[in-house]
Amino acid sequence: AAAVSWAVEKNITAGTSATTFSPNDTCTRAQILTFLWRAVGSPKQTGDNPFSDVKSGDYYYDAALWAYDMDMVDSETFEGSTPCTRAATVMYLWKNAGWPDASASAAFTDVSENVDYAEAVAWAVENNVTSGTSDTTFSPDDTCTRGQIVTFLNRAIH
Numbered sequence: 001a002a003a004v005s006w007a008v009e010k011n012i013t014a015g016t017s018a019t020t021f022s023p024n025d026t027c028t029r030a031q032i033l034t035f036l037w038r039a040v041g042s043p044k045q046t047g048d049n050p051f052s053d054v055k056s057g058d059y060y061y062d063a064a065l066w067a068y069d070m071d072m073v074d075s076e077t078f079e080g081s082t083p084c085t086r087a088a089t090v091m092y093l094w095k096n097a098g099w100p101d102a103s104a105s106a107a108f109t110d111v112s113e114n115v116d117y118a119e120a121v122a123w124a125v126e127n128n129v130t131s132g133t134s135d136t137t138f139s140p141d142d143t144c145t146r147g148q149i150v151t152f153l154n155r156a157i158h
Helices: 001-007 029-039 063-070 086-096 117-124 148-157
Strands: none
Touching: 001 148, 029 063, 029 086, 029 148, 063 086, 086 148
């Protein structure tokens, strides 16, 4: 609840209606990257749109271009309605933090040291952004809810 209040107060997100936030709804790539973009001040992008599936009228247009410039999304399609996973979430937050080194790797049986998000997981755990879903698992492919995303954002940025 505190993270939701923070996100609404900082204009990072609004509810899904005038009276609801829908914390248990799945968060999409467009939503998390828009939330993150707003949390860092909504920097205006000036480059060309690299995405074939993002139009200038989309609410996430500037956030998508920013995410591309930050190397968070690097394909020709943005796929904004894709559900955001735990692995993608920590990658976005880690890249936003400047790709910092973690002092140790995270010890999860489902996160190999060879995967591209291993350093992001270690950083997120070390910085109390999130923990595992159990003592031994991170569950990188689990999708995140809106409530989880604003909680992770609050911990990473606040």
